[in-house]
Amino acid sequence: MQIFSEQKIRNKISVLKQIPVNIEYIPNKKSVAYFKDGTECSLSCLNCKNSLCMKYLESEISFEEVPTFSLDTNNNVCPVNAIKWNSETESPEIDQDKCIKCGLCIKRCPVGAIYCDDSVKINTEKSSMQEIVLSDDTKELMQKKQIEEILSIPKRGTLFIETEYLLNEIYEKISNIRHEVHNIIVRNILLGLDCSCAIRRIGDVYTRMDAIYKSGDNSIGAMEIEFGRDTLDASRGILDDIAVLNTRYNISKEQNNPLVVCLQLPNARQGYWQVVKDIKVVEGIKINTISVGALLILLWNNKNLDISTNSFYADFDNMSIKKYVENIIERKIELLDDNIGIFAPVK
Ligand code: SF4
Numbered sequence: 369m370q371i372f373s374e375q376k377i378r379n380k381i382s383v384l385k386q387i388p389v390n391i392e393y394i395p396n397k398k399s400v401a402y403f404k405d406g407t408e409c410s411l412s413c414l415n416c417k418n419s420l421c422m423k424y425l426e427s428e429i430s431f432e433e434v435p436t437f438s439l440d441t442n443n444n445v446c447p448v449n450a451i452k453w454n455s456e457t458e459s460p461e462i463d464q465d466k467c468i469k470c471g472l473c474i475k476r477c478p479v480g481a482i483y484c485d486d487s488v489k490i491n492t493e494k495s496s497m498q499e500i501v502l503s504d505d506t507k508e509l510m511q512k513k514q515i516e517e518i519l520s521i522p523k524r525g526t527l528f529i530e531t532e533y534l535l536n537e538i539y540e541k542i543s544n545i546r547h548e549v550h551n552i553i554v555r556n557i558l559l560g561l562d563c564s565c566a567i568r569r570i571g572d573v574y575t576r577m578d579a580i581y582k583s584g585d586n587s588i589g590a591m592e593i594e595f596g597r598d599t600l601d602a603s604r605g606i607l608d609d610i611a612v613l614n615t616r617y618n619i620s621k622e623q624n625n626p627l628v629v630c631l632q633l634p635n636a637r638q639g640y641w642q643v644v645k646d647i648k649v650v651e652g653i654k655i656n657t658i659s660v661g662a663l664l665i666l667l668w669n670n671k672n673l674d675i676s677t678n679s680f681y682a683d684f685d686n687m688s689i690k691k692y693v694e695n696i697i698e699r700k701i702e703l704l705d706d707n708i709g710i711f712a713p714v715k
């Protein structure tokens with residue numbers, strides 16, 4: 369059993385009078401919980417122990433298909449450490465200077481107590497459906513059971529509406545983040561999209577690939593994560609990763625759905641797309657390519673990622689991945705992407 373620092377003794381916690389039947393994310397507003405008796409309200413922070421908005425459980429960041437994979441055990445939900453526990457208020461708080469507005473903590477909170485209007489915030493205004501109680505073993509067990517029940521309720525709605533302004537703001541912040549955090553950002557977004565994902569432990573030179581992921585029931589794949597401009601190496605490196613997974617971990621090339629994740633899709637003149645095409649022609653291997661922005665749009669639309677049923681294959685003949693994202697979110701995306709490079713290379 370993991371003991372997180374956030375699990376330390378609470379003086380008070382919040383419990384629910386009823387379990388909601390549904391919780392809906394509302395863009396730029398607090399989410400709304402719906403109850404059987406017709407009540408609708410926004411739930412505030414439960415001051416819960418083992419705060420899911422802050423930490424992953426060990427089981428969530430392990431990779432059971434390849435238990436010997438040398439993985440990074442960083443279990444922070446916030447890739448940039450912007451969310452911290454405040455022991456005076458007994459609730460999390462967000463450092464706005466660090467927050468990149470990825471939405472990961474919003475998606476993790478079981479009761480929808482984190483929301484974004486102009487910035488990401490914790491709702492601390494108690495609703496009529498909650499009561500604050502002095503914390504003891506019985507009340508904590510009661511809260512734990514309530515959270516387990518709420519986690520089984522599917523949430524609906526949209527966390528954020530994608531806009532050029534928001535994505536430009538996020539991209540600018542991510543561009544200034546140190547290199548070691550890039551892999552953590554991608555792993556955490558994939559976990560938010562209901563994939564399994566493990567990133568290579570920092571300092572490990574034996575494993576070679578940046579990460580390994582599993583999406584859907586049977587789509588395991590090697591991953592290269594490249595936030596810089598040098599994406600040509602990513603398409604070549606993935607061949608090496610496929611060989612490593614085959615020889616060391618018994619994952620055949622037929623089973624492998626390789627994935628390259630970039631901040632901006634590679635430039636058309638860089639050679640990346642031609643190499644992806646050549647690898648498909650010569651080896652029959654289809655390398656999927658996706659941008660961080662596209663992954664975030666899936667997350668904000670409360671969707672999952674399953675590469676086995678939704679390929680993200682693009683190559684020199686068609687360098688756009690927009691239709692793949694639109695298929696999953698089931699609507700058109702109206703976004704000027706000329707300068708960002710989320711769906712197609714920047715011209
Ligand atoms: S924000 Fe949500 S997950 Fe985090 S401590 Fe509060 S209720 Fe728990």
Ligand code: SF4
Pocket residue numbers: 445446447448449450451462466467468469470471472473474488
């Ligand atoms: S929105 Fe993302 S960056 Fe901001 S506090 Fe939440 S997890 Fe951290």
